[in-house]
Amino acid sequence: MAVSPLIWGITIVVILALLAFDYFFHIRKAHVPTLKEAAIWSSIYVGIALVFGILVLVFGGATMGSEYFAGYITEKALSVDNLFVFLIIIASFKVPREDQQKVLLFGIVFSLIARTGFIFLGAALINSFAWVFYAFGLILLLTAGNLLKPKSNGDEADNFMIRLARKFFHTSEHYDGDKLFTVENGKRVLTPMLLVMVAIGGTDILFALDSIPAIFGLTQNVYIVFTATAFSLMGLRQLYFLIDGLLDRLIYLSYGLAAVLGFIGVKLILHAMHENTLPFINNGEPVPVIEITTGLSLTVIIGVLVITVLASLLSKAGKAQTAINNARRHAVNYLDLDYTADPAERERIYTALREEERQIETMDPKYRNKAKDVEAIRAEVAKAHRKHEEYLSP
Known part of the structure; x- marks a missing residue:
């Protein structure tokens, strides 16, 4: 079904209006959102996405509607996985908690811009070269394999662009509120706030390389690809604060996403074989293979993700890993006296610890003894307790 320019225009205006509303009413004044605030607005954005999906279902038909929901659920799951990396980057740069919302909103806007570019590039390639489905399928299969590898606990913020910026530009080690530039010793310098945004932007481009082939495996309707991607990013900022403490709990999410991406990768390759034009495969003729329907795709995606989340939440190992990782994070944050300008934040972190x-x-x-570097974690926690005693002593 073709989408008129008017509908495209209205959709883009609505998305831009939501982003503007998010900035002027939530981000402009730096603050730490409460759990209630994060829950309410996260629910509102999910509700908007669901209402939009129902409208697509009513006006676009069952196929278009099911493609949207399959794409939205897949992109939302990938976005949650991306929050793990955002968490590592934000912790690496020790972004004050009251300024983290601005960093996340920048990440969302940059991600939307990057993915929109990849969407139209992908659509152009698909329309010109049917073999691109083979490439997309292989990308997803490789990504699925990488998700099964153990994740590194290294400093994700120490990437090439950051090292380059610190080498060629004057950079500060200290934040100046949410400013991107400040003055030190009479010189204009970059603040860590600008560097963390560069790090987030760089990782967003890598995320787009995985997510766009995934959704093109579910639908080739550019409007559905764009809207499912855009609405999956909306509310990601609120979701970050809502499930901050639960991210480490989803210990099997990587396996679930690997299964979903592997499934979509196989679907893409089967579709490529069905549309085959490569001369070295079946003499350039289409290969008679089964086609995976959108309904089956939606069922598999929802089923795998539900099983993955339930297995993670009910796992005793997951509960232990969550608590230990959170304890380490709270201890490290407490030991860094420059972590935030908000005095109440220090007490909040220690209480959480x-x-x-x-x-x-x-x-x-x-x-609890199976955790990696458990002795180092215990040492960090003990050090945090000593610091707290010194802080309380007159």
């Missing part, structure tokens, strides 16, 4: 410790103490030792 104590709560995680109480949870860990009630867990079976066989789960």
Whole structure:
């Protein structure tokens, strides 16, 4: 079904209006969102995406509607996985919690711009070269394989662009509110706020290389690809604060996403064989293979993700890993006195650290002792306790 320029225009205006509303009413004044605020606005954005999907279903038909929902769910799941990397980058740069919203909104806007570019590039390639489905399928299969590898705990923020910026430009080690530039010793310098945005932007481009082939495996309707991608990014900022403490809990999410991307990769290759024009495959003639329907794709995607999330939440190993990782993060943040300008933030972090410790103490030792670098984590926590005692002593 062709989408008129008027509908395209209205859709883009609505998306830009949502982004503007997010900035002027939530981001402009730096603050740490409460759990209630994050939950309400996250629900609102999910609700908007669902209402839009129902409109597509009513006016575009069952096929178009199911393609949108399959794409939206897949992109949303990939976005949640991306939050792990955002969390590492933000922690690496020690972004003050009250300024993290601005960093996340920048990431969302940059991601939307980057993915829109990839969407139209991908559409142009698909229209000109049928063999591109083979390439997209292989990209997704390789991505699925990489997701099965253990994730590195290294400094994700120390990438090439950041090292280049620090080598050729004057950079500051300290934040100046949410400013991108500041003055030190009479010189104009870059603040870590600008560098963290560069790091987020760089990783967004890499995310787009994975997510766009995934959604093109579910639909070739450019309007559906664009809207499913855009609405999956909306509310990601609120979701970050809502599930901040639960991200580490989803220990099997990588396996679920690997299964979903592998499935879509196979679907793309089967579709490429069905539309085959490559001379060295079946003499350039289409190969008679089964075609995976959108309905089956939607069922598999939802089923795999539901099983993955439930297995993660019910896993005792997942609970232990979450508590231990959170304890380490809270201890490290507490030890960094420059972490935030908000005095109440220090007490919040220490209280959170104590709560995680109480949870860990009630867990079976066989789960809590399996954590990586457990002795180093215990040392960090003990150091945080000593610092707190010094802080309280007159």
